[in-house]
Amino acid sequence: MRLILLGPPGAGKGTQAQRLVEKHGIPQLSTGDMLRAAVQAGTEVGKRAKAVMDAGELVSDAIVNAIVAERIDQPDCAGGFILDGYPRTLVQADAVESMLSERGIGLDTVVELVVDDRALVGRIVKRADDAKAAGQPVRKDDNPAVFEERLREYYKKTAPLTGYYYAKGKLKTVDGMASIDAVTAEIEAVLAAAVKAR
Ligand code: AMP
Numbered sequence: 001m002r003l004i005l006l007g008p009p010g011a012g013k014g015t016q017a018q019r020l021v022e023k024h025g026i027p028q029l030s031t032g033d034m035l036r037a038a039v040q041a042g043t044e045v046g047k048r049a050k051a052v053m054d055a056g057e058l059v060s061d062a063i064v065n066a067i068v069a070e071r072i073d074q075p076d077c078a079g080g081f082i083l084d085g086y087p088r089t090l091v092q093a094d095a096v097e098s099m100l101s102e103r104g105i106g107l108d109t110v111v112e113l114v115v116d117d118r119a120l121v122g123r124i125v126k127r128a129d130d131a132k133a134a135g136q137p138v139r140k141d142d143n144p145a146v147f148e149e150r151l152r153e154y155y156k157k158t159a160p161l162t163g164y165y166y167a168k169g170k171l172k173t174v175d176g177m178a179s180i181d182a183v184t185a186e187i188e189a190v191l192a193a194a195v196k197a198r
Pocket residue numbers: 009031032033035052053054056057058059060061064084085086087088092141150
């Protein structure tokens with residue numbers, strides 16, 4: 001199973017991806033997590049990405065494409081993977097096409113979590129509060145000011161991907177405002193249909 005989770009920041013992609021990992025035993029490839037790990041480790045990529053991420057802007061296509069291309073060749077991706085937060089631009093979407101076709105594999109489906117923007121800032125603030133309460137580090141970009149920029153980047157650069165995948169017949173939309181369990185159930189139904197249609 002190879003799928004993409006699409007949706008604005010705070011839509012619940014990470015939460016749903018974790019559930020899919022448990023149920024299907026395939027890894028979650030979150031470029032955000034990978035970039036934060038690179039920042040933490042102080043690698044060259046991390047150094048280049050840090051300021052951009054802190055500002056809520058997008059890291060360059062070349063950097064993220066290279067990270068993902070390397071990651072999908074790892075043995076744990078052989079049975080499939082969940083792309084979470086990638087692709088985020090049309091250039092990245094084209095890169096996914098090439099990466100997959102070069103490897104002779106395809107994409108099963110693209111699931112878009114459709115949410116009400118007004119609820120998103122509240123979710124981000126809650127995520128920061130929850131992390132603080134659990135004694136975990138709070139993401140620097142999980143605050144209302146940076147969030148606005150992340151949302152702008154989403155509409156400018158990522159939202160066009162819904163048209164891109166719709167035109168390919170790959171796009172499925174799910175109501176991201178429903179309860180976490182209901183969203184999971186809807187995604188599972190989409191995946192079951194995609195497998196059946198193979
Ligand atoms: P996320 O954890 O998915 O919200 O990503 C956090 C930040 O990492 C984003 O605001 C971007 O700065 C950067 N980032 C993550 N994924 C990508 C991507 N596919 N393309 C460009 N930048 C990304």
